[in-house]
Amino acid sequence: EPIRVVVTGAAGQIAYSLLYSIAKGDVFGKDQPIILVLLDIPPMLPVLDGVVMELQDCALPLLREVIPTDEVEVGFKDIDAAILVGSMPRKEGMERKDLLKANVAIFKTQGAALDKYAKKTVKQLSSNLQRIFREEKSKSFWYKGHHVSRQVLVVGNPANTNCLIASKSAPSIPKENFSCLTRLDHNRASSQVAIRCGVSSDKVKNVIIWGNHSSTQYPDVHHAKVDLHGAEMGVYEAVKDEAWLRGDFISTVQLRGAAVIKSRKLSSAMSAAKAICDHMRDIWFGTKEGEFISMGVYAAGNSYGVPEDLIYSFPVQIKNKTWKIVDGLPINDFSRAKMDATAAELVEERDTALDFLSQ
Numbered sequence: 001e002p003i004r005v006v007v008t009g010a011a012g013q014i015a016y017s018l019l020y021s022i023a024k025g026d027v028f029g030k031d032q033p034i035i036l037v038l039l040d041i042p043p044m045l046p047v048l049d050g051v052v053m054e055l056q057d058c059a060l061p062l063l064r065e066v067i068p069t070d071e072v073e074v075g076f077k078d079i080d081a082a083i084l085v086g087s088m089p090r091k092e093g094m095e096r097k098d099l100l101k102a103n104v105a106i107f108k109t110q111g112a113a114l115d116k117y118a119k120k121t122v123k124q125l126s127s128n129l130q131r132i133f134r135e136e137k138s139k140s141f142w143y144k145g146h147h148v149s150r151q152v153l154v155v156g157n158p159a160n161t162n163c164l165i166a167s168k169s170a171p172s173i174p175k176e177n178f179s180c181l182t183r184l185d186h187n188r189a190s191s192q193v194a195i196r197c198g199v200s201s202d203k204v205k206n207v208i209i210w211g212n213h214s215s216t217q218y219p220d221v222h223h224a225k226v227d228l229h230g231a232e233m234g235v236y237e238a239v240k241d242e243a244w245l246r247g248d249f250i251s252t253v254q255l256r257g258a259a260v261i262k263s264r265k266l267s268s269a270m271s272a273a274k275a276i277c278d279h280m281r282d283i284w285f286g287t288k289e290g291e292f293i294s295m296g297v298y299a300a301g302n303s304y305g306v307p308e309d310l311i312y313s314f315p316v317q318i319k320n321k322t323w324k325i326v327d328g329l330p331i332n333d334f335s336r337a338k339m340d341a342t343a344a345e346l347v348e349e350r351d352t353a354l355d356f357l358s359q
Ligand SMILES: NC(=O)c1ccc[n+]([C@@H]2O[C@H](COP(=O)([O-])OP(=O)(O)OC[C@H]3O[C@@H](n4cnc5c(N)ncnc54)[C@H](O)[C@@H]3O)[C@@H](O)[C@H]2O)c1
Pocket: 008, 009, 010, 011, 012, 013, 014, 015, 039, 040, 041, 044, 085, 086, 087, 088, 089, 090, 106, 154, 155, 156, 157, 158, 159, 181, 182, 183, 184, 185, 213, 267, 268, 269, 272
């Protein structure tokens, strides 16, 4: 059976890199047929037509159908995965707060639309599932048995707060089904360490991005390992330069998005698309044994004292399409201060967003 995947902002630059990877099986598997739903705003429909033509012209065997639309009820109907990219990127000179105001309303609307249209009705389930559902009469069964596969990844910035707002606007979808993209930051951090050590990036594992996808994020390598020509060791031991690890390394990762904008005059797109693929593929197929990755998830119940009602980036492990925060990693004072600073920014962003949406 094909799965239905919607990408919003499908006429934009991230989508242009992303759609090909999804359609050729890099994310949901090499034998998983796909229906791609491309959602954008009305003025972009002519551009979407061109994207549809190009996808057809790729002649990809897994791609069963491409549906361009500007209507959320079409876009979100019965989807298995939603990748919410559509929103305005920051341009040079723009502040983060400008972006919050421009974008957060989109995610309120889209969360509500997901709640309304993505919900499968009991009627659409097989008769066997309908019988079990009637017998169980439990909402949690409904969630566990069926909704669990419906994953919503928020990419549009400010990604954490947009994700929180989308999730709050979709009360029938479990909070666990929402996540936001900090995998790009994770990949940036792994890559910086790999370059410094002169190894390929797959030799670095378990870096952590804590907090917000912003310049307050904390890229933490205290628990990361590097395979240095056959010998696995901690990153501090391998790099042997604490000043760099606590200074330029952190600021390079924190400010990388801004550096790309300054240089390209456009927000990162190829690397963002690659990170989206990594994030979704790990949700679908799970993380490797003994490894964790970073993603923004609902903070409730975390063991790190992060305020609960936030989407905060944590180290997570994923199995059976269910993520779990890696608990109990030792946190030193240096890390604690940085984790708290990024949490404080997220609290402020959340409050500004809620305030703004209530006006
Ligand atoms: N989380 C991350 O790591 C990360 C990385 C890079 C970019 N981003 C963010 O991703 C977003 C998109 O970036 P881009 O470079 O592709 O931008 P873009 O301007 O090239 O494309 C955005 C697309 O979204 C569409 N859009 C706007 N409002 C929409 C709506 N309500 N519904 C559907 N579509 C809508 C636009 O018409 C446009 O086609 C930005 O917010 C950017 O900051 C996040």
